[in-house]
Amino acid sequence: MIPRKSSGALEWNECRRLVSRLGANLDVVVRSDPEVCGLSGDDFRLSLHHSGHGDCTVGSMSLVDCPNSLVVEEFLRWMQQAGRLKDSPLDDTQD
DSSP: OOOOOOOOOOHHHHHHHHHHHHHHHHTTTEEEEEEEEEESSSSEEEETTTTSEEEEEEETEEEEEEEEEHHHHHHHHHHTTTTTOOOTTTTTTOO
């Protein structure tokens, strides 16, 4: 499932699962603790916070302190546009 802005807030456990799947897809190490989960690479970074707001950067584009669902949606879109992800890397994975 790819979250959409209109679908509301993501539960914290959903955030952690999404970041884990993205990390596997991108072949990068995922960091996760009770308050923050995220991943990073040479020109991208994703950080989601238990508070419900996170940050992401892909190349020169960034979001700071935005709702986690928006951060994930934009991160995925930017990574797809940059050719770093397949069209829908999370669509076929169901929990």
